Amino acid sequence: xxxxxxxxxxxxxxxxxxxxxxxxxxxxxxxxxxxxxxxxxxxxxxxxxxxxxxxxxxxxxxxxxxxxxxxxxxxxxxxxxxxxxxxxxxxxxxxxxxxxxxxxxxxxxxxxxxxxxxxxxxxxxxxxxxxxxxxxxxxxxxxxxxxxxxxxxxxxxxxxxxxxxxxxxxxxxxxxxxxxxxxxxxxxxxxxxxxxxxxxxxxxxxxxxxxxxxxxxxxxxxxxxxxxxxxxxxxxxxxxxxxxxxxxxxxxxxxxxxxxxxxxxxxxxxxxxxxxxxxxxxxxxxxxxxxxxxxxxxxxxxxxxxxxxxxxxxxxxxxxxxxxxxxxxxxxxxxxxxxxxxxxxxxxxxxxxxxxxxxxxxxxxxxxxxxxxxxxxxxxxxxxxxxxxxx
Numbered sequence: 290x291x292x293x294x295x296x297x298x299x300x301x302x303x304x305x306x307x308x309x310x311x312x313x314x315x316x317x318x319x320x321x322x323x324x325x326x327x328x329x330x331x332x333x334x335x336x337x338x339x340x341x342x343x344x345x346x347x348x349x350x351x352x353x354x355x356x357x358x359x360x361x362x363x364x365x366x367x368x369x370x371x372x373x374x375x376x377x378x379x380x381x382x383x384x385x386x387x388x389x390x391x392x393x394x395x396x397x398x399x400x401x402x403x404x405x406x407x408x409x410x411x412x413x414x415x416x417x418x419x420x421x422x423x424x425x426x427x428x429x430x431x432x433x434x435x436x437x438x439x440x441x442x443x444x445x446x447x448x449x450x451x452x453x454x455x456x457x458x459x460x461x462x463x464x465x466x467x468x469x470x471x472x473x474x475x476x477x478x479x480x481x482x483x484x485x486x487x488x489x490x491x492x493x494x495x496x497x498x499x500x501x502x503x504x505x506x507x508x509x510x511x512x513x514x515x516x517x518x519x520x521x522x523x524x525x526x527x528x529x530x531x532x533x534x535x536x537x538x539x540x541x542x543x544x545x546x547x548x549x550x551x552x553x554x555x556x557x558x559x560x561x562x563x564x565x566x567x568x569x570x571x572x573x574x575x576x577x578x579x580x581x582x583x584x585x586x587x588x589x590x591x592x593x594x595x596x597x598x599x600x601x602x603x604x605x606x607x608x609x610x611x612x613x614x615x616x617x618x619x620x621x622x623x624x625x626x627x628x629x630x631x632x633x634x635x636x637x638x639x640x641x642x643x644x645x646x647x648x649x650x651x652x653x654x655x656x657x658x659x660x661x662x663x664x665x666x667x668x669x670x671x672x673x674x675x676x677x678x679x680x
C-alpha cells in the first residue's frame with residue numbers, strides 16, 4: 290500500500306476523504322481542530338490547551354517550520370499533497386517529484402509575474418510592482434479617477450490587502466514585497482479546475498465570498514463559497530448567467546493549459562459591467578473542496594489524485610447547492626460546545642480564540658438554495674450568540 294502525505298494549515302477535510310481511499314496516510318497540520326480525524330501518522334503544530342490562547346495565525350505560522358517538522362514523513366511518502374499554506378516550491382527538488390498537483394508555480398504565486406504573463410491575453414486589473422507606499426501614491430496620482438489596492442506579492446486568502454488612501458498612513462510590513470493593483474469593484478467568483486497531463490476542465494463555478502459581502506467594509510478576507518453558480522447563488526442581478534458560466538469555463542481552461550495546472554486548482558475572478566477580470570490562480574486544492582464533494586457527491590481527493598496520475602475522472606452534474614461560511618471570532622472568546630449538525634473545524638472546548646481569528650466553519654448542502662442559505666445564516670447567528678467573551 291502506498292504512502293500519501295497531506296501537509297498544510299488544516300488537513301481535516303482532506304483526511305476525511307483520504308480515509309475512504311486505499312493509502313497509508315500521513316498528515317501534518319498547523320491547526321488542531323477537535324473534529325480532525327485521529328490517525329497513527331499525524332503531527333500537529335498548534336497544540337490547543339484549555340484556558341490558553343491559540344494566538345494570531347499570521348504571527349505564528351511559517352511554512353518552513355511545518356516542513357522542518359515533517360522531514361521524516363516527507364522521506365517516507367510516495368506522494369505528497371500540499372494544501373493551503375505550503376507551496377510546492379518550498380520543498381527540496383528531490384521531494385518535488387513526489388508532489389501530486391501543480392509544480393510549476395513560480396509564475397502563479399508571484400502576482401506581478403502572473404500579471405505580466407496574462408495581461409496581453411486576458412482582462413485583468415492593471416498592476417505595478419512597488420517598493421513602498423510613497424511609490425504607490427506617485428503612481429496613483431497619474432490616474433486620479435482610479436482606485437487602487439495594495440496587496441502582498443505572494444499570499445492568499447485575502448489577507449493584508451488594503452485600499453490605497455493616498456495620505457501615507459498605510460504601513461507595510463518590513464521585508465515583504467507588494468504590488469499596487471487597480472481596484473475592480475464587482476462580484477467575486479471562482480472556478481474549480483481539474484487538470485491532468487492530457488486534459489484540463491472546469492468542474493464547477495462558484496460565488497466567492499469575502500467579509501465585505503457581509504460587513505460592507507473594506508476587508509477582502511476570504512469567508513467562503515456558494516456553488517454551483519446560478520441566478521440564485523450569485524446573489525446579484527445579472528443578465529445572462531449561462532454566458533457568465535460559459536465565459537468562466539472557457540477562460541479557466543485557457544489559463545489551465547497556459548500554466549499547466551495539474552489536479553485540483555482554483556481561479557478567482559471579479560465580474561462587473563465591463564466583463565470578467567482574472568484576479569489570480571490558486572495552484573492547489575482550494576477552499577471549495579468540501580462544497581464540491583457535497584454538491585457532486587464524489588470524493589474530491591480521489592479525483593485530484595487520479596488527475597495527477599493522468600487517470601480518467603468522471604465528473605457528474607451537481608446534485609445539491611453547497612454553502613461554506615467561515616466564522617471569524619468577533620471578540621476574544623473561550624469556546625464552549627455548540628450543538629449544530631453543520632459546523633466543522635471546531636476549537637477544543639475551553640480554548641481561547643483571539644478576535645478576528647478563524648473560529649469554525651459552517652458547511653451545508655440542499656437542493657433548495659433559499660433553504661440552504663437560511664439554514665447556514667441561522668447557524669451563523671446561533672454560533673455568534675453562543676460565544677463567551679474571554680476578557
